[in-house]
Amino acid sequence: MNRLEAMEVFIRVAETGSFTEAARQLGVPKASATTRVQALEARLGVKLLHRTTRRVSLTTEGAHYLEECTRLLRELEDLEGTLGQETASAKGRLRVDVPTSVGRYVLAPRVEDFLARYPGITLELGCTDRVVDLVAEGIDCVVRGGEVHDPGLVARKLGELPVLTCAAPSYLRRHGPVRSPEALEGHVFVNFLSRRTGKPFEVDFQRGEESHVLHLPHRVATNDASIALALGLAGQGLLQVPASVPVRQFLESGQLVRVLPDWSAPPLPFFVLYAPTRRLPLRVRVFVDWATEVIREELAQAQAFLAHPGAAAPTPSPVVVRV
Template sequence: MDRLEAMHLFVRVAELGSFSAVALQLGLARSVVTRQIAALEAHLGVKLMVRSTRRLALTSAGTAYLEKCRVILNLVESAETDVAEERLTPRGNIRISLPLSFGLKRLAPLLLDFSQRYPEVGLEMDYSDRRVKLIEEGIDLSIRITRRLDPGDVARKIGSSRMQVIASPDYLARHGRPRHPSELAHHECLGYTAGGGSLAWQFLVAGQLESFVVHSRINANNGDVLTEAAAQGLGITCQPDFIGESYFASGRIEAILEDFPQPELGIYAMLPSNRHVPHRVRVLMDFLAAGLAEPAI
């Protein structure tokens, strides 16, 4: 194994904290990974990592070496990419994690178009609303819809979504139309439970963000289910605009409380680190951003 390959392997072991995890991702025997790290330590003449009861821990020398490895590998990758990028067609595999409803409604058609345009790029798509661990799971790109990012997140905003409070005409005829968010406390609401399932919905009232407690008998971690429940007259729900499009078109739901907007949702392309982004991944991010900027059909 040459010096750069050894650095790559060391960085991956340091990020995942496990010889076994790296061996599994790379399709190697665990003993091969262990021997390569041991050979690197022997070459350097220092101990880079020590084993604790549950995972590996870097020594002070290992921590310093890790940062230098990242800088060197970034420079090498950037230099090679800059030389080749202009003449190369994007190629290689991309593992991408996608939110379920938005992924199926808006991203799947774009990804299939991308696959036809760039036949030398392989796509492995994982549709799920769970929060993936990009480095640990070997994900190259994750699409996340959120109001706020966490400290340390490496992300590019590629779109936005507007929240809408919706109900069926039948429900509103039977129970009345709320004129102010405070009136939701007297209605049957349908709660979204993914990511904590707050019992309070937020609205801008006179320019100030306020929270209003709602009561929900029916709850789900999927917005399509809740929108269908609303369309059947079971209550009021709050969902992003991309879920309600077909229901609005058929007249099964109506928007309410439009004078009291909710905070915008950002659509982000999440990256596993701030290292140099592969050309194929950057091309895909550009493609998705351009596609999301166009009106949904």
């Protein structure tokens, strides 16, 4: 039995929950995939998987073995990449997690460039805003907006995205204009809930030496950026949102209107994060460098849009969302 091949089959079965799908992805017969996992269980003397007619799931021992297998194979891949990176191009499976808006509007339209540069890399692009355990989940790096709360990760700052206060015209027709932060009585916000604490973020207004940090009421709140934007477009409250591509599109179309443009909110910092290592695998390093370049261009476009509204076109996107 080739243990490395058996471990690869086991990992893919655990990820897909199916021998059939794992075999398809690996390009081997289903019977071969089943035999390899059975041989692995026999060698270890433990049952790694619960099998039923409908699904496959991990046993307690299987969950532990999966974590260790993933780590060992990734270290082997990193070692091979490190030894050969002076003469060979970056290669291997690259798992990345980014916010949905960044993935859809910033990275996806330009990912063809990255894959053309590094044809040996297979990119798996997850799009979430959740807190992830990079080591346990086998994720190579993440892009996140907001302050870094995990000191155990290496953080490269990409820049800052301006944060705007805005509302749908329908909301302003019902509630009237907002003339100053002090005149917000009677208004409601679509508040954004922290994924770490579950509590609403404060609403900040700054102008020169003046500063207002407010806890404003809401009728509805969410911890998802795209849902917050949809609620704002539906007239459910004022929004403080980063000047992302879709937000700029809605401002240009008139579906959103800036409120208190003379007052600013603290910008949202963006970081790329990865686990510390003596030598960053080449496939990770080239992605971090490429993503840094692409995202910094997007942040610069957002700054230019605010400095000259209407003069800076948003980054092209495959689909223009209308909520």
